[in-house]
Amino acid sequence: MTHLSDTNIILDTDSYKASHFLQYPPKTTRLFSYLESRGGKYPATRFFGLQYILKRYLSTVVTAADVEEARSLIEAHGEPFPYDGWMRVVTEHGGKLPLEVRAVPEGTLVPTHNVLMSVTNTDPELPWLVGWFETMLMRVWYPTTVATQSYSLKQIIREALERTSDHAEAELPFKLHDFGSRGVSSRESAGLGGLAHLTNFMGSDTLEALRTGRNYYGTDVAAYSIPAAEHSTITSWGKAHEVEAYRNMVNTFARPGATFAVVSDSYDLKYAINVHWGETLRKQVEESGATLVVRPDSGEPAAMVRLAVRALDAKFGSDLNSKGYKVLRHVRVMQGDGIDENSIREILQTVTGDGFSAENIAFGMGGALLQQVNRDTQRFAYKASAGLIDGHFQPIYKDPVTDPGKRSKDGVLDLVMENGRYVTKQYQTFDTEFPGSVLRVVFRNGELLVDDTLDEVRGRV
Incomplete structure (x- = not known):
């Protein structure tokens, strides 16, 4: 043989x-x-x-x-x-x-x-x-369908930003981040599907999409990412030292103009925001000149985002933009669990209904972005x-x-x-x-x- x-x-x-x-x-x-x-x-x-x-x-x-x-x-x-x-x-x-x-x-x-x-x-x-x-x-159905779905989601986010933000066009390209590489069936799907998403956005953690973009579509760097924690890097410090895990993130990545993300619900999201971020580390975050992105990763998405935004507002404060919506100071929220078209709509309606600009929120999408499509979707x-x-x-x-x-x-x-x-x-x-x-x-x-x-x-x- x-x-x-x-x-x-x-x-x-x-x-x-x-x-x-x-x-x-x-x-x-x-x-x-x-x-x-x-x-x-x-x-x-x-x-x-x-x-x-x-x-x-x-x-x-x-x-x-x-x-x-x-x-x-x-x-x-x-x-x-x-x-x-x-x-x-x-x-x-x-x-x-x-x-x-x-x-x-x-x-x-x-x-x-x-x-x-x-x-x-x-x-x-x-x-x-x-x-x-x-x-x-x-x-070609696959990248076309991913690009089509991504484009549709972009229009949902665009509407919310244009209604509530002073910087809609600058914010929009980074509002839907691709975390789908591990959720697809192959490396090729990750590269081609990930690049299809990047016809609409510029944020991705799917490195294979960058390879495909450079080799087949003449782009040097197709997307950008930021340093981000995962549960293992936080919980390896132990529950008693959770705040030290967060402090390490601030010490390592918080620089003027930088953005970094920290998953904060390994134990208790509300306590992490109100005490660790909102009291112990607040001054260091504020003085760093960086933007901290707090990431819930469990629970009902719209409820968890509402909890996070309100708690961060209470601790870090916010400013009213020209459209009358609040913009958080020094901090943002990214929801990367349970994200699909329905949850994006619900989160945006909840947050803007509470008087906060959509620019306070970013979304991370995995399998639903790159894998939950088929030839019959279109x-x-x-x-x-x-x-x-x-x-x-x-x-x-x-x-x-x-x-x-x-x-x-x-x-x-x-x-x-x-x-x-x-x-x-x-x-x-x-x-x-x-x-x-x-x-x-x-x-x-x-x-x-x-x-x-x-x-x-x-x-x-």
Whole structure:
């Protein structure tokens, strides 16, 4: 038994795809497929992550050894294998995939039910390649869905800040921090999902997202973090010396202009704020010129944040901003336990309802940010919609009577802007110049044609 290559992209498909070259009508020379969100939780999607897939995988050069390996495995697996076709990729195309991919610019917010990406073949002998890579290309659903959810949460926080803060635009990029790396299924998910979040925010503890940002989206440092305690670093001092653990944090990290976070509910949050922070260490915190972020990590989120904000106000005081909301002096609160869309809304309503600015609060989000999504969150689909068969154009679509919502589009699809709205055009021919298209050719014949930076992606909403 030989080891299988980790870089053989021929194997990155569904097993049954290997038999499809025998299933299309005779003399099929062209196929066209598209990706769309058929609806879901959010009314629009923020497209992101295709560039990573194209760079990391689809740009790989296929070798004769890859073809032989794939044939050996797939035939033993019980499927036929298009050996001659794959060897044509190697011999006629130098191992580069004869495909063309068009897509909306990454970071664009597109209403659901519109084409986001299209794929067609450039070699008339190899139309089945369009379907072969559905599995790989479909995975763009994941970073797109994370970016979409993160964007939606940003709008909730934005509204609260604009209503209650004098510094909404400066505060907003750091109000939702990613703690999701340990909660995802793989290092790749952490990197790609974490970077998807960073299309909207600039705070993260997912280092893998920084690696992905630098290697695939041309950004030196995609996000920022601050020194922060966890329960082990506090409780290792023992309950009797809890205040010394806090004092060590102040002595080590409190400098003018610095920010540091300390989880403070290892034993008793209220006592920690009222006595340790509010009396014993208050003067040292105030004189340090730093900002202390107190972090509750248990209990009902909105109630714990309310307790913390009120107690810190009683000890450190606050100032009224121009909008009539209180801003804590020297301290802030971060809630990182039980955070999702509902708890964010509840916390913001509770805090601002008590007369405090939303700038007093930041959120940390883990598994709910990067893992609690799936392909059906936005109902993603990759479908064939047109073919060229014996020289004749053939619309391709499905229309199941049992589920009209799964009716797929037909034709050669394009996305345009009309009267300020995105509209999907359906052409019944491959001979079109796509006038006014929003889609860009991002990949053709094994070459990446568009290489966006993260800053460009961030600027597109």
